Amino acid sequence: MSDASAAMQDYLAEAYRLAYYQKDNPFVSTSDLAEVLHVSAPAVTRMVQRLKEAGFLDHEPYRGITLTPKGEHEALMSIRRHRLVERFLVDVMRFGWHEVHDAADEFGANISDKLVKRMDEMSGFPRRCPHGEPIPTADGKMPRVVDYPLSHAKQGSDLVISRVHTHDTEKLQYLDSLGLKPGARFHLLARAPFNGPLQLRVGDEAHFIGFELAGALRVCKEEEFALV
Numbered sequence: 001m002s003d004a005s006a007a008m009q010d011y012l013a014e015a016y017r018l019a020y021y022q023k024d025n026p027f028v029s030t031s032d033l034a035e036v037l038h039v040s041a042p043a044v045t046r047m048v049q050r051l052k053e054a055g056f057l058d059h060e061p062y063r064g065i066t067l068t069p070k071g072e073h074e075a076l077m078s079i080r081r082h083r084l085v086e087r088f089l090v091d092v093m094r095f096g097w098h099e100v101h102d103a104a105d106e107f108g109a110n111i112s113d114k115l116v117k118r119m120d121e122m123s124g125f126p127r128r129c130p131h132g133e134p135i136p137t138a139d140g141k142m143p144r145v146v147d148y149p150l151s152h153a154k155q156g157s158d159l160v161i162s163r164v165h166t167h168d169t170e171k172l173q174y175l176d177s178l179g180l181k182p183g184a185r186f187h188l189l190a191r192a193p194f195n196g197p198l199q200l201r202v203g204d205e206a207h208f209i210g211f212e213l214a215g216a217l218r219v220c221k222e223e224e225f226a227l228v
Contacts, residue, residue: 004056006109009078010037011047012056015067016075020142027064076136081116082108083129083136088119090130097130097181098172127227132163132182132218134227143227147218150188150198151211157188160225163218171213178207180217183225 004012014036018028034044048065051057056071067075085104089095095103111119117138120126127143128134134143147162161184164175175181179202189199195211209217 004054004074007047008051008054008056009074009109010105011044011051012067012071012075013078013082015057015065016072016079019067026066027060028066029064033065073140076140076142078108080136080138081111083133084116084119084123084126085111086129086131087123087126087135091123091126092119096173097176098167098169100130101167128163128182130182131165131167132161145218145220145227146224147220150209150214150217150219151195153188153191153198153219155188155191158185158222159188159219160185160222161217162220162225164216165218166216171216175213175217178202178209179205180207180209185222 011033015028015033018032018036019026022028030044030048031041033048034041037044048057048059051071052059055068056074057065057067059065082104085108086097086100089100089103089107090097120138126135134145136142145162150159153159161180161182163182164172164180166172178200180186180200184202187201189201189206191198197208197210198214200207200209
């Protein structure tokens, strides 16, 4: 088991996610961390000091924090646990994908590595969570994802939904009703100018989707969906 508390794991996982999506900037600001964790700036300062003393991260004033190799491994194990719990809740316990994010936060913090391994097996060793995010490997490696926002896609493209960047219940239920979940194939029929709606063909049905919601969908070519 980890020697980091559940709260410490939450901070490390969120710091990793923020840095992951920034791509070219390894530093994470404490203000961004406070925002995503919904905590005060003084609370972040105290936790950052604890994590630094424990060897999980480095902190440079006016630049932000970076995870040490120890901290990155801890973050990846926390993310793996969370995403495998989500998969288990959807695939085995038949929860909706719109129901599992918060439940995985609560449940995942209290389960053993042995139970996580069993959930992985019962879910069929998934590579992505229900929302399409990659699941880190058991030895702490994050699979590489190649995708881009649907709002940037070219008209006439045949694409696959890669990831869905929202945990909003109503949005997820709406996308589910359209068949737009990770792994779903579709054809981009048309896109209106000036950030207007996009028209997609999913199977035999055509649907319109707003430009803003399209920005929350990451897409890729069919051959790019398998993680490497």
